[in-house]
Amino acid sequence: KTPVKKLATCVILDSQKITSVISRNTTSIPKMEVLTKEVLAELKKEYHKSKSTIDEEPTQLDSESKIDEFLKKTEQDSSEYMKLLSMKASVLYEKAKICLAKNQFETCKELLEKGLSLIKDHSEHTQIHFLYLRIVNYLSYVLSRTGELEKAKNLLEAIVNAESKIEPLVYSTDDLFSNNQVDQAIAKSKIHKLVINNMQMLGWVYGKLGLTDQYADTVHRSLQKELDTTDGDPIQWAVRCYRLASLFLAQSKWANARYHLTAAQMVLDPLEMAMNTNTAVLYRVQADLARVWVNYGLHLFSTSKKILIEKAFTDNPNIKPSSEVPEFQFTGMEVKLPNVPAKEIVDNQEARCLFSHTHTWLKRARLYYTLRDFPVQYVNIILELSELYRFQSFYEKDIDSQYAVQRKRCEALETLSSILKEVRPNCYAAVNLEIIREIIEVQMEMMQLNLKRIYGPKEELTYSDETDLRKRIDTVADIHSRIESLCAEPNSSTQPEQAAHPQEFEEKFSRSVKKAEEREKERISEHVHELETPGVKLHTKPTESKTEEVLEMKVEGCEEKEERNGEGEGQQPVVTSPVM
Template identity: 35%
Template sequence: MFIILFTYVESVSFTSFVSTVKSNLKYNITMDGVQSTIKCNLEILHKEYQQIKTFQKMENLDDKTHNDTELSEEMKKLIQHMIGTIESMMIPQDPMYLRLLAMKTTLFYEQSKLLISLGKEMEAQEILITALESIKDVVSKSELVFLAFRIINHYAYLLSKQGEFEKSKELLEYAESTYKSSKKESAVIQFYVSDDLFSPDTVISSSTDSSNKLERLVTNNLQMLGFIYNKQELHDKFAEYHHEVLRRQLEMKDGNVTMWALRSARLASYFLSKNRFKEARHHLVAATHVLYSYEKELEALEPPDNMIEKWDELQQRFADVARCWVKYGLYLFSVSKTNIISSICGEPNQMLEKLWTSPFKTADLYKPTTSKETPIYDDNVDEKTGLPARGFGDIVDRNSQPPCDVTDSIPKALPSLLQGSQSHKTETRNIDNVEKNEGVLLIFPSLDLTEWEEQVTASFIETTVQARELFQYTHSWLKRAKVFYTLQDHPMQYINAILDLSELHRFLAFYEEDIESQYAVQKLRADALETLSTILKEVRPQCYMAVSVELLRELAEVQLEMMGLNLRRIYIAQEVVPETSDVTLHKMEALADIHSKLEHFNNNMWHNMDPIDSGSIPVSDIAGDVCNYVNS
């Protein structure tokens, strides 16, 4: 009985084992079939995606030998077929689901580009919206992050073309926040491009040459975001993002070097308009440093066919950056001069308020006066004229000094005056907002530019020595710009350079302390303008007609300045020797007396009259008077 029972149990166990083996074998056969089907579909999708890329290349050819409409229809049918294949393969919770979703979204993106090429932008936008909605919950996944940024970039561009800057800004800010969150989680963001997604292999892997693609795409999005900020007149935000784009391009060594330098110099011009001189100087120095480094690279290379074009472009960018340096110097001079005048004369608004000061006081300004009412005059009002005794347009004594020197020159006591008014100067600086006190300065941390920046100041010009140093630095860059912008090839730019030189001389004359130095600088300014005017009349008459009014205005201003300096020379000469004025007057009277006696003697000689009868003075007396004059 025991043997029979054991045999029965052994028979049941063997039967169960055989059934399990058959079941597992069937499952393995089924799984092998599924994997084989998936791999087969991936290979087909890979070939079809390569065909789409071929169609796109054919569309971009200049010499088109095909029908665009037929080609677009073929692409449209192919994309629809591929989307259907992918949807049949998508199973939620499947490991391949995110990859298939990314492949489907890629086809939506390609379809939108096709519609845009056909002029159907609204349909393209609807497809892009659908694509973004389908991946909004998994946008930070490695299969979708790069694709999501591409779609956002494309959709934001379409919106900005239509003037919908607010929607475009929201999309790009969302992309920026997603990028920053991913960066916090991992310093290196893993991502897959479209070619990786449409690989025929079942296991996805990223391409080796796609490391910077995501960073370039993010840079492009930030650049577009800065553009939108500028369109919305958020200029500080624009400057911040434009600087960030330049920083990223510099660190990635991405883009054209000369164009990078030009954009950095232009951003410096914006900082100048905001009186942010340190940041302006830093960006100009960075542009200069990059151009000099690129110049050394070109010198080390063997001359290829396009070397001449590269050198010409480099020289032009050097000239453009040089003009920005000239603008920097002129603007720093202008702001410094305004600050000095304000510290001496007060704020312009306070001076304008004096224009509206009433010359007399009344009991009620809105009550008409009667014959019995007598106006109550101010203490500083002239009773005869009813006008202020001192104010704008007053006639002051010639020996008194005006409250503010209206000429382009500084009194000799200016340095001590500036040192003695530190509190007022600080107040003026705060009003003018010369430097940005809040936040961090926008600089390029990867560049060490301290030695370069020390060559030029970013502070107010307050002394003659500082003015001469800034003049020399700016003048050197002006000469560098003149090398490229010649009168023959670039006449208008050359004329502007001469006018900038005139402005430099004008500011330098303002800071010179003695009259002779001021006169010498103004003379150089006049010579430059007169030479330019003469040459233009002979060589470039058309250019002369275009700028003749500006040249005449500059020349008139210079002549007035020089005339004012000459008058000050006379005025100072009279003050230098006041003790000799009586002696000079005595000599003039003696000479007049001698002259009258000589004329009287001459008249008597012509009429043959006896000098004694005529009552004339003997010649010996005249000679004695002359001796007395000489000895006096």
């Protein structure tokens, strides 16, 4: 019989007989023939048996003892030795996975550390490298669960920052014991996913440690790596991309946030057109992306407002202007940035541009988060709309525009309140205080704008020529004639005070009219003097009907003031807000 046949007949014997046969035929048998199919089958049987007895003796493995016997008789650094070593580490790795599923973290950590110590000196070997990355991935996760974040960070940094150029053999534990060949395309995809997963794990550890800059850099690198492989899930890539944009928003890095939000949008939009994916998940992710865009606009508005206020009350504000060039960009992907500001808002034009962009995304979010399916999210979206109107009103210059924006804000809140009362009374009971507070705030803002209209400075009320001024004088005269006609009917049934005390009411009313006429004539005479002064050029825009309303409001205000200060008993004056 040949030595090979002798070895095959001795497979069923104990390990001592196998060792003696191998030692007698070392000169004629290649070393790789020690791991024959029969030996692999026996080791695989012991491996599955050890997995099933985890509750009895979790650290005592029969398959390990079998592998150790072969390791002692095998030449180190040989391919056969590396395979046996990877088998032993794989057994420990599989045992640790079962412990992790049962939340036995300490036992799992001991097994992984033992397996890592076996192969760390051979981590760059093609047979070992893939297994080494898998063990580090699991061990870093277990260390993070047990609170050892620094140790997990050091492990992950060592493999993420080291740019290995080798092409490792990719296999599962079953493939290793069965000696199966793995498809190279699948193997390449597995190694890429493992590298990306380790980078994501490192980014997560950075986030737990509060290292935001390192977190952003690592997550962006993982996104770039996944973009290069082109075999990942585009929806999950977009989710991670706009989550990274949320971090940039918290850091007030507007250019980076805008860039990553646009990149996520460019990945999701073609999926909606193709309709070859899970539409429910796609619509939800698009709605979440819209919410992040809304947060972008609101956060930029809020920060810009604080900066403007600080500049107004501080002589030398220590504020650095933001750059619109993103620090992190993707290679191989052309991102077309939208026409939306990526720095602090300083004027009304930029504010309106940001408002329009944010309002568009807010409407897209409201299409998914409806009141019927997502009442809480719907209420939050309407409250965000109220905030958006409030910021836009801050940047409007004239009072009419501010009042119009605040009026829309009030209408949105009142509509929300009425709908919730009818459709979702339970939800209304939970959020009515917040809605009422917002309505009170906007009503106070509108009242303040009305007071500015009545009592504010009137520098803008200037006149272009004498003809317009004469028209205004005629209007005042017509108003006075109407007042006198009303005074001529003291017994009118529509005026109870006038019918009860006709003489006293007429005297008091006459005094009020005379004082109003005197004040108006003084104001008009001042404008005539300005008109006659050489070198003075006056301008106006109001129409005749608007002029009548303004002057009528002036006279009514004078009458009300006189009635408050006049003698005798009379009715309480009623102040009427100007017609908007």
